[in-house]
Amino acid sequence: MTPLALEDAVASYGAARVLGPLSLTLAPGERLALVGRSGAGKSTLLSVMYDRWRDQGAALMPQDLGLVATLSVFHNVYMGRLDRHPWWRNLLTLVRARKCDVTEVAALLGRLGLDDKLWAPCGELSGGQRQRVAAARVIHQGGGMLLADEPVSALDGPLSEVVLSALTDAYPTAVLAMHDVELALRFCTRVIGIRDGTIAVDQPSRRLSAHDLLPLY
């Protein structure tokens, strides 16, 4: 995989520019944390990245998760691989799931502490459970890189670490928007601080401490 690049990316809502112009490159194996105040432009930047890189196999975990409330947890996770199966198999899976798919998805859910919810409709889950289902979906999807917007915002300490390690194991290359600076420093190799839609900080994590990022907030 070649490095991915954004050059002079901008985004506006109506007349107001909310992002950029900004440029950045992402090398393979690099895990980038986007930090900054809410409204600084993290989600917009992620969405711009997704539009540019979706053809190159980027997987997206948006802040509102994009789950289908009426489908079971299994089917929501399976949706990550709709592109790998022919349409008739996808339709059959809605009626009757194949054993090999169920085993695979159940193992993944087990790692995220959700194995007892395999057949529960997503609409009946709590916020934290739903977030783990969305994480399981992008992990199941696989691909060159992950773009995740606040992937652990609804999870508490130990669980958020479980989910972050699962995500980062599956995707060596990733961009994660994070509000927890400590976690961002631990799980990412590089931190980009966003302020007013532009890059204010861009450093490898090992050179930063949580204290250095305070001015962003």
Added chain:
Amino acid sequence: MPLTATRRVTLGLVLLAVACLPFGDFEISTHAPWEALGHLFMGLIQPDFSRVDSLGEALLRTLAFAFTGVGLGVVSGMLLALLFRHLWVRTFCAFIRAIHELFWALIFLQCFGLHPLTGVLAIAIPYAGTFAKVYAEILDEGDPQPERTLPHRAGRLSALVYTRISQAWPHLVSYTAYRLECGLRSSAVLGFVGMPTLGFHLSAAFAQGHYATVGALLLLFYALIASLRWWARPRLLPLYLLVSPFLLGTGLPITWSNVSRFFTEDIVPAPLRHGEGLGGLLPWLSELLVHQALPGIWQTLLLTQIALVLTGVLAMALFPLISRHFTGRLGGTLGHGLLVVMRSTPEYLLAFILLQLWGPSMLPAVVALALHNGGIIGHLVGRRSNEVQLRQDAPGGMDRYAYEVAPRVYGPFLALLFYRWEIIMRETAILGILGIATLGFHVDSAIQELRFDRAMVLIVITALLNIGVDILARRLRAHLRLSPTAQSEP
């Protein structure tokens, strides 16, 4: 006191209906109208189920036509719904659903004769138009986010089924179940034009004065609809759909020369057929307009207006019957029963019965339309009123109705009434077949005289009138800022 927009519109509609009254004909022309009603009542109390084989067959055929027609309508409606962003698809759907299933049946009777295909298509075509519109609305309400997170190269069909259709599934199912109930009513009514369903046996029993059989048929029909939720289980539906095409009966074989003659000769306007060219077409059209279309339109509008207002009055008067703010448990159950009977009797059937009792005039038509539609709207408004929370010290009785409940449900009530407007007009036109001088009367007479070219022009005019009323109702809803969600309700 300033007149709000809602009051102005209400007052305008009521005044218009009152102004229409003197132009209508509301005479009871039979000699002993109440005696016949008494016979019918006795028939309902002492029904005669002894003709079981013909009763059983009537029910079986009614079910088979409903399932096959609605099933076909669901499939084609869903396909059309997926193309609904194209203007031509929307126009096409508006047109096919503006023509009543009985008109479709009359058209297909001319080409396919009494073949089951006639009944199936008569239900499937207008239902496909309605399904397309409502399915498209339901699918549009889904969250677009899941589609965005799918892998980029996921197939379009898989993406559609897993995201849009899965999200909308509960709404799609409940709407389809409701339309299945409508389909049963439509199927029963198709019997009046010769299909082997319930209406056929009903009109035969009426003609012979067998009121006990009429009572048995009606009771069976109510039982069928009331028990729908127990036997029309989602898991059993595929089975019903597979079996029903084989239970339609054989009817009479299709004469294919009739089919081709219908399209190439019968429906071609007479002057063109006789080679008089466009010069002859204009006088032909204007004669048709002046002598049939315009009087028909006038009578249709008149009757629709009166029936609309009476429907509204009835609905607002009846909804307390099922509202927990006005009735206890027992009263509520009885009220429910009454409204179920009112809304499950098709207006055509009601009008047919009342016409036998009172003789031909506008009266049976207005009463039938108001009873059926008032029952439906009253039921929905009553359900809506049950969502209202009253404060603990709220007044009781009439004060509670006038100050607490009625003002809160009036907006939704108007939205529902405007939604039914088009349906009331479509039914008004069709009641003409029974002998009331609306557009359907002229269509039916043209067909009896074998002038199918005229019938087609009149049917198209009826369809355009319905589309016009639908547009007017939508404008009024927007003007009064009434919630658009009433659309997906019946």
